[in-house]
Amino acid sequence: MRDIFFDLSVRSVKLNFLRSILASIGIVIGVVAISSMGMLGANMQLSVKQQLSSDVNTIMISSDVVRTTSTAGTPTTSQGIDKSTLNDITTAAGLNQVIPIHNTRTQFTIGSTDGRGSIYGLDPNDITKFLTIAQGENIKGGSDALVGANIATNFNMNIGSRIKIGQDNVSITRPTVRVAGILAARGFASDGVNTDNAIIVPDTWYTDHFGNKDLYDQVNVIMQNIDTINQTEAAIGDKVNRRTDIVRISDASSRLSSISSTLGTITTFILAIGSISLVVAAVSIFNVMMMSVNERIQEIGILLSIGTEKGEVRRMFLYEAFILGVIGALVGGICSLIIGYSVVSAMIGNTAYFFLPASIIYVPYGMIIGVVVCILSGLYPAWHASNMDPIDALRNE
């Protein structure tokens, strides 16, 4: 059988049904505001993090010795990352993908037009691990090449176009590559491989023409799990830079953390805006509870005069606030799911993350906060009721 004080509270809420419902609507709005704003922020963070982490999941390793620019036919003698260092990196990187990269800048000629850009030498098998081919197909070897989106547009290139690589010099016949595919635009790549103005050639073709076999300009490690990036960097550093700094290790994850922290601030801000509605709701609940106490002064006098403890009177009014809070929180929770889904869908355009725990957790959060706010709003009215003088209270008509 139920607690009689809870019964009394339920009956009081029923007796003043309309007033109670109106007060609960304030809580409904507050819960919806907090939950929806929280979910919006969480979905925004999840969505941006997902987009960025595909970009920042790469450790870039370059030689700690500054290299001079190399040109075709004149192999550089300066240091890069040699085969043994690459092996150390591969060992330290564990299961993560290790991609050795040759790179230089040089002149090239398409038709009769000259241009300058980067040439990347890559193992054809590595290319699709981090680059997207928008048109055509991947290079298989030989003298196939992929061109960046800007070069393709600027030079009006098609699959099968030919490019002469290297400094235009009448005494040398320049090597020619055939365009097998065109890469999707990458913009500013945080993994250091800026392909929009570059030509990608097979590593074998690159070393045949630029030298530097088994000597790489950059090695990228693509992380399977971005959360372990710091450990992997430390492992590579321990393995390779044992005595002196042979390689420089860097990543773009700091950019992700700074963007995440900015989004976190925005989420907090919009949550704070949502909280304002809960403050308004708290005032409304406080008002209703004070009305309930003031209407029941004589009843409180009866309860106190026949031996009800102060704590029991307080409990009765706190139950009433709790009931209003639970009604508001339940309705608010259901509305949050509907409204939150609509808001996320309209503002982010992607609801893939909506039902993830990090997002949906804001519904119970909002509901708990709603109930807690109600109980807090009921504290003073309950205290006020329990501390009435029973004689004065009985006299009240």
Place this chain on the structure above:
Amino acid sequence: MTGTPLIRLADVSKVYHLESGDFTALNHVTLDIAENEFVAIMGPSGSGKSTMMNQLGILDVPTSGNLFIDGKDVAKMTPLERTHMRRDVIGYIFQKFYLIPLLSAYENVEYPLILKYKKRDTTGKAAAVLKSVGFDEQMSSHRPNQLSGGQQQRVAIARALVNDPKILLCDEPTGNLDRKTGFQIMDILCGLHKEGKTVILVTHDPKIAEYAHRTIELEDGRVVES
């Protein structure tokens, strides 16, 4: 009178501090009431009857002097101990019945049992007491506003009795009832006195006061006849 009286007022005064000056509602009252007495307190308006009832019902404490109920000095009790004494030792019957409007007749009677035992009544005591005061069992689920004055007062008496208190304080218990119902209620109170209860009755009505074995007259906060 032998032994310690159930209620002892020793030089009790109650002074209210009002804006217009101090008002002495009880003025050095000394009085003993023994167990199983039937006492009527009479006096004109403003004579201190209600203040006396508030003191006896330990809803208030004296400004000076000592009030002992059931051997305990009320002024030395904690607020919680006073609450428990109101619940266990005193049964209060009011002129305006003062039933809890949100509870049914049965629940109003069950309520003091819940206060005492912290659980709903499963012993059937509430129903038995309600029956003993002549309340129609079929009406027990009715709310107070669905009952007549006489029925409400029967419920109020049952509520006052259910925790088996030693003292019944009756503040004009027939004041809001017609004459016939009033006498029926007085018959119930007489019956309770015969069962061993100490009944203290405040009334304006000399006919009602005749039921008591002793009458205390108050005037300007003093006992003029006891």
